[in-house]
Amino acid sequence: MPFDFEFAKSILPHLLEASVITIAATFVSFAIALVIGLFLALGLRSRFALVRRGIWGATQFIRSTPLLVQLYFLFFVLPEIGITMPPFLTGVIGLGAHYSCYIAEVYRAGLESVPKGQWEAAVALNYGRSRAMTEIILPQAIPPMIPVLANYMITMFKDTPVMASITVIELMQTANIIASERFLYVEPMTLVGLIFLALSLVASFGVRLIEGRLVR
Amino acid sequence: MSPIITLRDVRKTFGPLVVLDGLNMEVQRGEKVALIGPSGSGKSTVLRTIMTLETIDGGEIEIDGESLWHMKRGSRVVPANEAHLRRMRSKVGMVFQQFNLFPHWTVLKNVMNPVRTVLGLPEPEARARAEELIALVGLQDKVNQYPGRLSGGQQQRVAIARALAFRPKVMLFDEVTSALDPELVGEVLNVLRMLAHEHDLTMIMVTHQMGFAREISDRILFFEHGRIAEEGTPEKVFNCPTNDRTRAFLTAVRQA
Numbered sequence: 001m002p003f004d005f006e007f008a009k010s011i012l013p014h015l016l017e018a019s020v021i022t023i024a025a026t027f028v029s030f031a032i033a034l035v036i037g038l039f040l041a042l043g044l045r046s047r048f049a050l051v052r053r054g055i056w057g058a059t060q061f062i063r064s065t066p067l068l069v070q071l072y073f074l075f076f077v078l079p080e081i082g083i084t085m086p087p088f089l090t091g092v093i094g095l096g097a098h099y100s101c102y103i104a105e106v107y108r109a110g111l112e113s114v115p116k117g118q119w120e121a122a123v124a125l126n127y128g129r130s131r132a133m134t135e136i137i138l139p140q141a142i143p144p145m146i147p148v149l150a151n152y153m154i155t156m157f158k159d160t161p162v163m164a165s166i167t168v169i170e171l172m173q174t175a176n177i178i179a180s181e182r183f184l185y186v187e188p189m190t191l192v193g194l195i196f197l198a199l200s201l202v203a204s205f206g207v208r209l210i211e212g213r214l215v216r
Numbered sequence: 217m218s219p220i221i222t223l224r225d226v227r228k229t230f231g232p233l234v235v236l237d238g239l240n241m242e243v244q245r246g247e248k249v250a251l252i253g254p255s256g257s258g259k260s261t262v263l264r265t266i267m268t269l270e271t272i273d274g275g276e277i278e279i280d281g282e283s284l285w286h287m288k289r290g291s292r293v294v295p296a297n298e299a300h301l302r303r304m305r306s307k308v309g310m311v312f313q314q315f316n317l318f319p320h321w322t323v324l325k326n327v328m329n330p331v332r333t334v335l336g337l338p339e340p341e342a343r344a345r346a347e348e349l350i351a352l353v354g355l356q357d358k359v360n361q362y363p364g365r366l367s368g369g370q371q372q373r374v375a376i377a378r379a380l381a382f383r384p385k386v387m388l389f390d391e392v393t394s395a396l397d398p399e400l401v402g403e404v405l406n407v408l409r410m411l412a413h414e415h416d417l418t419m420i421m422v423t424h425q426m427g428f429a430r431e432i433s434d435r436i437l438f439f440e441h442g443r444i445a446e447e448g449t450p451e452k453v454f455n456c457p458t459n460d461r462t463r464a465f466l467t468a469v470r471q472a
């Protein structure tokens with residue numbers, strides 16, 4: 001299996017360009033996951049049992065079906081009922097919604113990690129609910145969540161190639177196109193692997209830096 | 217004058233467990249009262265219902281002559297809303313066994329921020345009040361420390377200062393020395409002793425420190441099964457208890 005360095009060098013710029021799409025898809029999906037996750041976490045604490053159960057059921061459903069199936073559904077089934085979205089938008093909504101179910105759990109665990117006594121002290125000091133939340137509970141709950149969330153972002157990054165299946169021209173899809181034009185898979189796929197590896201390593205290093213900061 | 221705290225036929229249950237069983241209790245203005253009794257007899261629950269940390273299943277609690285859980289609207293009596301509860305809570309401060317300081321704030325901020333946020337005191341006034349109270353509990357050289365760097369005794373003194381900053385009429389103390397190493401108990405009791413000299417401050421304390429209860433309280437309430445089984449002056453309750461259970465409890469505590 002010879003590795004053609006010249007060929008690799010010639011396709012690298014295309015792949016790097018495509019990884020911008022991959023990175024953008026990661027950030028946008030992650031932002032969507034953070035927001036939807038927040039609503040899910042709030043819903044799971046709702047006063048209304050029906051809301052709690054409905055949301056719990058939905059998150060269980062999303063977590064136990066494959067992301068690929070969900071993307072296919074969004075991309076190929078929704079148009080049949082008149083909802084058509086461009087591939088990139090479909091991809092980030094799908095990936096974001098999928099991970100929002102995990103991220104809701106991170107929020108919940110973070111809130112529960114703050115001892116009950118903190119709430120009680122806040123009540124005894126006559127804080128209202130929202131002030132207690134923003135000034136006392138969240139400042140304690142958020143720092144330990146940050147590394148966990150960042151790791152989810154890295155996982156999402158590594159899941160972006162599924163978007164190739166719904167025609168998003170991201171890194172994987174670009175490599176695929178190059179490879180199938182020439183029937184040469186070794187170089188493009190090796191480079192894709194290396195680009196993912198490099199970016200993941202950088203991100204993991206960043207997470208460790210943040211973690212070190214937080215622990216102080 | 218009316219009592220500052222009145223509990224009338226108060227009932228509290230946790231599922232099948234009856235924790236307060238038709239409790240009647242009055243505390244006069246400025247009175248220093250100690251609650252003693254076996255574990256599980258409902259002492260903490262009494263304080264927690266007064267602080268609104270627990271709701272009640274029956275009966276009535278009055279603070280400063282006003283119902284805690286009900287309010288008047290015109291001529292009708294309706295369940296208390298949040299504004300009423302907040303007005304009632306402002307008369308009461310509470311100190312917990314586990315301190316419950318806010319770990320992300322320095323000592324100064326722990327005492328200053330709540331009065332700024334909740335009472336809306338301007339920063340210079342809140343700061344002055346906080347610094348004065350921190351000095352009162354003897355921690356002026358720790359103002360900029362985080363709670364995690366303090367001993368248990370020091371943390372508890374900050375917690376007392378934090379509650380006092382609201383200038384409550386009533387202070388509730390739930391076993392505030394029980395989580396402390398023995399050598400740190402004294403410094404917290406000294407602060408309580410000092411507060412006991414405040415004529416106007418009502419203090420209700422749950423304690424296992426019998427000597428201390430005897431020394432600073434005007435009245436001892438002996439709890440059992442969610443009721444007051446015996447009450448009276450320290451001399452009466454400690455020297456000639458009339459209730460067999462009180463006698464047994466005091467004997468057990470003395471031997472411990």
Ligand SMILES: Nc1ncnc2c1ncn2[C@@H]1O[C@H](COP(=O)(O)OP(=O)(O)OP(=O)(O)O)[C@@H](O)[C@H]1O
Pocket residue numbers: 230233235253254255256257258259260261262
């Ligand atoms: N949130 C709760 N849920 C269920 N049971 C509870 C709850 N809080 C208290 N209890 C029970 O109520 C009873 C009275 O509790 P409480 O804490 O008032 O007792 P106590 O007199 O303060 O005891 P101790 O001296 O051990 O602190 C106990 O049996 C306790 O287990």
Ligand SMILES: [Mg+2]
Pocket residue numbers: 259260261390391422
């Ligand atoms: Mg107790």
